Amino acid sequence: MSLGRDHLPPQPGGHGSESHDGDGADRAFYGRRKGKRLRAGQEQxxxxLLPRLRLGLPPAGRHLDPPSLFPVPVDEVWLEIGFGGGEHLAAQATARPRTGIIGAxxxxxxVVKLLRAVDEAALRNVRVWDEDATALxxxxxxxxxxxVYLLYPDPWPKRRQRKRRFVSDAALAEIARVLRPGGVFRFASDIDDYAGWTLVRAARCPGLAWTAEAAPDWTRPWSDWPGTRYEAKALAAxxxxxxxxFRRVAP
Structure with missing residues (x-):
């Protein structure tokens, strides 16, 4: 599904020949764990620092208590899935010291880029999960x-790779489950096909409602969006x- 830039895309329905690969509940992590060699300061x-920020998961069948994960009082908790270099997460944590933010x-x-930002700004409202977000x-x-944020995820553009995309029926159902009533799921991508893929699956999720009413609602960043270097590169290209x-609604 390709989104034009001049008008609101049609509400996705059940028609079309789009593959549903990757919409099952079984998932695995795809992608690299490590890139360039780390410098001494990053290794340190x-x-x-990472052991102090890293979450530990409870035994199967039990759940975390998100507000208690932070050493400072927080009014609410957010999650960013796949935070990349941590620019967005660090900016939001700095602007909202009473919001606890978990980054996966x-x-x-x-991870080491986010750790630097946390260290230099002395942020106390950030926790990190450095494994597959589905377990979290x-x-x-x-x-x-x-x-919940999912910003510029890997699009896995080839058809045979699409089962690797994070957005699936099962993943969106989990996101809807953990969002409180009125909570929001924000997704950004510079790949039209992935945006369309997400709209189709969100339309099938009874707990999520797309909030867009006009083209500017999905072609312009959110009012509190700090911008990222990746976004700047996408625009330049x-x-x-x-x-x-998407807003959490009653099914």
């Missing part, structure tokens, strides 16, 4: 989060992103 933060990212080089979602209780927001 990984060894000393298995790529070590991205399963450990969260119902209606426990105010926001002529790939305007889509910014999708």
């Amino acid at each position: 933060r990984l060894a000393e 990212e298995p790529f070590v080089n991205g 979602l399963a450990a969260l209780p119902d209606a426990s989060l105010a926001r 002529g790939r305007p992103p889509s910014y999708l927001e």
Whole structure:
């Protein structure tokens, strides 16, 4: 499904020949765990700071208590899945010291970038999960989060790779489960096909409602969006992103 840039895309329905690969409940992590060799300072933060920020998951059948994960009082808890270099997460945590933010990212080089931001800004409202986000979602209780972000995820563009995309019926059902009533799921991508893929699956999720009413609602960033270097590169390359927001509603 390709989204034009000048008008609101049609509401996705049940028609079309789109593959449903990857919509089952069984998932696995795809992608690299580590890129460039880490510098000495990065290795030190990984060894000393990450253990203090890393979440531990409870035994199967039990759930985390998100507000208690932070050493400071928080009014609500957000989750960012695949935070990349942590630019967005760190900016939001700095702007909202009473919001606890959990970042999930298995790529070590991205984790160390966030650790630097946390260290330099002395952020105390950030926790990190450096494994597959699906395990973290399963450990969260119902209606426990105010926001969930999935920003510029790997699009896995080839048809045979699409089962690797994070967005699936099962993943969206889990996101809806952990969002509190009125909570929001925000998705951004510079790949039109992935935006369309997400709209189709969100339309099948009874707990999520797309909030867009006009084209600017999905072609312009959210009002509190700090921008990222990846977004700037996408715009420079002529790939305007889509910014999708879904609200948690009663099924």
